[in-house]
Amino acid sequence: MDMNLEIDFRSGIPIYLQVVERIKERLASGQLQPGNQLPTVRSLAQELRVNFNTIARAYRIMDESGIISTQQGRGTYILEMPPPEVIGSIRAKALEDLTQRYIADAERLGVATDELSRSLNEELARKKESSNLSINDLKKENIP
Amino acid sequence: MDMNLEIDFRSGIPIYLQVVERIKERLASGQLQPGNQLPTVRSLAQELRVNFNTIARAYRIMDESGIISTQQGRGTYILEMPPPEVIGSIRAKALEDLTQRYIADAERLGVATDELSRSLNEELARKKESSNLSINDLKKENIP
DNA sequence: AGTACAATGATACAATGATACAATTATGGA
DNA sequence: TCCATAATTGTATCATTGTATCATTGTACT
Helix, strand or coil: CCCCCCCCCCCCCCHHHHHHHHHHHHHHCCCCCCCCECCCHHHHHHHHCCCHHHHHHHHHHHHHCCCEEEECCCEEEECCCCCCCCCHHHHHHHHHHHHHHHHHHHHHHCCCHHHHHHHHHHHHHHHHHHHHHHHHHHHHHHCC | CCCCCCCCCCCCCCHHHHHHHHHHHHHHCCCCCCCCECCCHHHHHHHHCCCHHHHHHHHHHHHHCCCEEEECCCEEEECCCCCHHHHHHHHHHHHHHHHHHHHHHHHHHCCCHHHHHHHHHHHHHHHHHHHHHHHHHHHHHHCC
């Protein structure tokens, strides 16, 4: 499966960034559709005569920005909802459904409502804490 | 026989581990009883759109920990109910996982943390309100 | 020159998939 | 009833795919 991405090895622009841009273009032009599978990191790397880690890096960037989904052992796929520009009533209803499902699942577990609120607060706090820690770690590394 | 297990392919948590946790939850909540037959590795795999070896791996893990019994040619069955303290820890982990999935899903919708807490409180309040109403309705019906 | 840092490569690893196989059950005809 | 055979179920093994970690290369700045 050839992608025929146009990469310029002499441009000075990192290859992984060029790959990201070329794939974004395919997505914007409709040549790539949600649900489509991208070539494996190894096959695209072979096509571009590049190490597969470079492709993996490009894929990881797009994964983190919510464009694609990379799954170990399965492959990488264009996501159904490219950007989370879920707007207005659709987004509100999605959140409402999500919360109701959360409550229903908790009920099946036999979790009381106050315990549920507490769990959410705990996990949110933990999440915030861990992100703060990583920032502090970076600062410490840089200062000495 | 559909299990309707909630698996998140984007969470980074291996599918086979998620399957183990979801089934443990069903056991802890009483939705699965000792003696019950689990779906075959192939049927559950088909339902989850996953290779059946992934399900077999999940089953093997639970088999090795004595929760279920898998028998070639026969199927897999729930062996015994874990002791109460284990049930407790399963519940705790289940709630933690459930909340983390809730937060992850909300993040994908672009929902801020305070908005998430508010949504939960609103839905909980609405739920409580409706249950009170129904109780009152019953009372009215019974008195005359 | 020398150093620091980003980009790329090499290698080992974990998760998932594909395929062939063995054990058990179901079925059908003598 | 009983045996042969097909269908179903879990098992074993290897291939494929992405991940993690460290080494190497190149480039810019002192």
